[in-house]
Amino acid sequence: xxxxxxxxxxxxxxxxxxxxxxxxxxxxxxxxxxxxxxxxxxxxxxxxxxxxxxxxxxxxxxxxxxxxxxxxxxxxxxxxxxxxxxxxxxxxxxxxxxxxxxxxxxxxxxxxxxxxxxxxxxxxxxxxxxxxxxxxxxxxxxxxxxxxxxxxxxxxxxxxxxxxxxxxxxxxxxxxxxxxxxxxxxxxxxxxxxxxxxxxxxxxxxxxxxxxxxxxxxxxxxxxxxxxxxxxxxxxxxxxxxxxxxxxxxxxxxxxxxxxxxxxxxxxxxxxxxxxxxxxxxxxxxxxxxxxxxxxxxxxxxxxxxxxxxxxxxx
Numbered sequence: 001x002x003x004x005x006x007x008x009x010x011x012x013x014x015x016x017x018x019x020x021x022x023x024x025x026x027x028x029x030x031x032x033x034x035x036x037x038x039x040x041x042x043x044x045x046x047x048x049x050x051x052x053x054x055x056x057x058x059x060x061x062x063x064x065x066x067x068x069x070x071x072x073x074x075x076x077x078x079x080x081x082x083x084x085x086x087x088x089x090x091x092x093x094x095x096x097x098x099x100x101x102x103x104x105x106x107x108x109x110x111x112x113x114x115x116x117x118x119x120x121x122x123x124x125x126x127x128x129x130x131x132x133x134x135x136x137x138x139x140x141x142x143x144x145x146x147x148x149x150x151x152x153x154x155x156x157x158x159x160x161x162x163x164x165x166x167x168x169x170x171x172x173x174x175x176x177x178x179x180x181x182x183x184x185x186x187x188x189x190x191x192x193x194x195x196x197x198x199x200x201x202x203x204x205x206x207x208x209x210x211x212x213x214x215x216x217x218x219x220x221x222x223x224x225x226x227x228x229x230x231x232x233x234x235x236x237x238x239x240x241x242x243x244x245x246x247x248x249x250x251x252x253x254x255x256x257x258x259x260x261x262x263x264x265x266x267x268x269x270x271x272x273x274x275x276x277x278x279x280x281x282x283x284x285x286x287x288x289x290x291x292x293x294x295x296x297x298x299x300x301x302x303x304x305x306x307x308x309x310x311x312x313x314x315x
Contacts, residue, residue, distance in 0.1 A: 029089070032074070032096040035215055036130035037164075038123060038154070040105060040146055043136040044166040048202035049073065049101050070126040071101045077212050095216065100126045105150055127153060131222070131263070132160040132215045139171035139199075143181045148188040151195075155299045158264035160218035161195050164211050168199040193290065194297045222298045223262050230293070231257055235269075238288045247276045254304075265289075266301035274304045 037045045050056055053075055075097045082093055102123035127133055133154040137147055154161050163185065171177055182197060189195060196214040200207035235257045244252040254271035267289065271277075282302060290296045 029091045029216075029220070030096070032098045033216060033219055034098050034100070034129065034131040035134060036070075036100040036102060036126045036132075037134045037136055038102050038105065038127060038150055039136035040138070040144070040150075041103075043138045044202040045136050046101055048136065048164070048166060048200065048208075049099050051202050051205050052077070052099065052208055070103070070122050073099045073101070075099050079213070079216075080209065081213070095212070097212070100130060102126045105146070124153065127159060128157055130154075130159055131219050132162060134162050134164050134211065134215065136164045136166050137181070139165050139167040139174075139177060142177065143184045143188075148185075151185075151189055155189065155192050158299050158301070160215075160222045160298050161189075161192070162211065162214050162218055163195055163197040164200045164207070165197065166200050166202055168206060169201040169204050171199075174199070192297065192299055193287070196297055218298060221295055222264060224265070224294070225262055226259055226293050228258075231259060231267075234288065234292050238285060238292075242281075242284060244271075244277060244281055250276075252277055255307075260303070264299045264301055265295055266303070268303045268305060270305055270307050272306060274306050277304060 037049060039045055053073065077095045077097050079091075079093045079095055082091060105123055133151075135147060135151050135154070137143060151161050151163075163181070165171075165178070165181065168174065178197070178199065185195060185197070186193065196218060198207050198211045198214055200211055235254075239254060244254055246252065250273060252271060252273045254269055254274075254277075257267055257269045260266045260268045269285070282304065286300050286302050289300055289302070
């Protein structure tokens with residue numbers, strides 16, 4: 001083990017730069033969609049990918065833990081339901097997808113086997129390199145706390161999340177189940193509202209086209225940039241409708257906003273006394289960005305900064 005720590009330190013900057021280059025490069029609709037399928041063991045991830053490919057490419061079975069390594073498969077999905085707007089945007093019906101199958105992720109306290117720990121770590125790394133993450137649920141088991149943890153990890157990494165409810169063909173009380181999962185997601189993932197949720201069956205193929213449609217739409221939203229004029233008009237209206245508070249009688253002034261980056265969409269607001277801005281007002285602004293600027297269902301980053309004071313050092 002001599003020197004391994006030094007080797008890791010030497011390699012890490014290259015890995016981080018590579019990841020940034022992969023995720024932040026401009027993406028047009030013809031670029032392959034990097035789609036990771038994640039979830040608890042036995043949710044049907046490998047079976048779903050086999051159905052997408054229409055061949056038994058991945059090993060499946062009733063036992064949990066068959067998939068150990070993240071496996072990448074290139075696939076062409078044919079979109080039979082292109083809208084007129086999508087056709088005008090030059091989107092082709094044949095869409096390239098890079099599917100990533102991952103090991104099932106159990107609750108951390110239950111993971112004792114060393115090989116399983118490596119498999120779960122590999123699945124988490126697959127999320128880091130994906131653009132859209134499909135969290136696959138088992139309709140016969142519903143939504144559990146571990147599902148929310150997996151979704152939260154993807155959101156914290158800035159990835160789009162689409163919920164797929166698998167085994168829909170054998171679900172009991174589907175309408176009640178769907179509404180219950182939606183309510184639990186809205187409560188448990190308050191930081192991202194309106195995450196797309198699609199009922200699917202890896203056995204019959206039901207819902208796969210709708211799932212892919214939602215994934216491509218999520219990437220489109222995740223990659224979009226708002227014009228400066230539109231952004232400033234929204235910002236002025238948001239502040240006029242609900243001015244920032246004035247703690248201690250001293251008003252917080254928010255002066256201007258800019259979109260710093262995409263993938264995930266990130267915005268920076270500059271102002272004075274911003275350290276006193278309450279979290280509730282920050283949520284008000286993020287919710288407005290999602291609702292008014294078309295960023296619903298994807299993670300949004302909002303950074304609030306005070307401009308540098310040229311006299312600060314002298315003082």
